[in-house]
Amino acid sequence: MTSHGRSHGALAAGIALAAGAIALAAKQQNRRRRRDHPADDAPGFTARRDFGRYEVVGRSVTIARPRAELFAFWRDFTNLPRFMENLTDVSAAGAPGHWVWTIRAPAGQSVEVETRIAREVDGELIAWRSVEGSDIDTEGRVTFEDAPGERGTRVGLIIAYAPPMGEAGRAVAKLFRREPEVQARHDLKRFKMLMETGEIATSARRNDATRAAKMENA
Template sequence: MTSARPATDAELHDDAPGAVAKDAAVRRETAAEIGAEGHEISLQSVTIGKPRAELYAFFRDFTNLPHFMENIVRIDVRDATHSHWVVAAPAGRTVEWDSVITDETPGERFTYTSTGDADIANSGRIEFRDAPGGRGTVVSATLTYDPPGGKVGKLIALLFQKEPSIQSRRDLRRLKQLMETGEIATAARNRAAADADDMKG
């Protein structure tokens, strides 16, 4: 079976909306919109050559997420809006939290947040919009999180390549590969492409 071609850096940021710009004011505004002021924020986008409705339906079914989010151990879906997440962390540990969908426009976007005593408080928004020229769909992921131990926790996670903004970029790359080709590139090729991309960003 032929390995999928890794997404390029241009494809990962192509047609990215204004919220993806690394401007501090925009980041603060985005965090405020989803109720996460003061948290770290990651903004990533990718253009995928599939219809918006198909991508939304796939992503919104959380049982599909472990297929392309490599650090997810499991997601237990409780009901239409509540789920429990178990995620791999540095040094062989796992972190867990309950999550709830707080706002949703079917086919376009949904917003979520962790609840209760989460190991890592987090929230985010996933958006889907038609790409120009009939080239598919721009999928944008906004992730805010409160790193364990503050800045020290973020640095430790970065050393283990588990820092959420890096992982979000890689997960979107894997989603693109899966939806466009039906498979994800081999670990060696995927890691090489990811490392090259991370050096740029």
């Protein structure tokens, strides 16, 4: 082998070793986080809280519907793909309170995330968290409270997540409009449309289709 070939071989080996070390460090950090973050704690107390390696986003919207009605609709997680653009399916898993979320990804791919209900307060709060071994490490909570002036219900959505592939994953998510901050805002707008009018506006559906096509062709 020439010195040029040996150099390339050494570089490739070095990259592989570095990638392995990063992956191992990420797994160890995830184990420490789960050890230090009790399973019964509800996630996302504030959109500005420091979650370490987690990115935290929060959005809220006022919907002119009763709080109990909105809570019941959201609590059936199979309803979520009706207004969450990046979800293709949510189905019940084997254990009670566990759900499998199928999420769109670039290049026509998809990832599955199994979550469990971490905390629930009837009519007020639903919190969930991904289980060990899911493709994406994430947690979230949705809150429901009476809006002032009898204007309906204030719905707040907070999502904490560890971006896949770190900074590179965030860049890919932004490119395909899958950054959770953007997605949370759009999903709540569609939720409001669906609950107030019974359907999602044609323009919103057209935008959904355009973004989905970009994902398929990426």
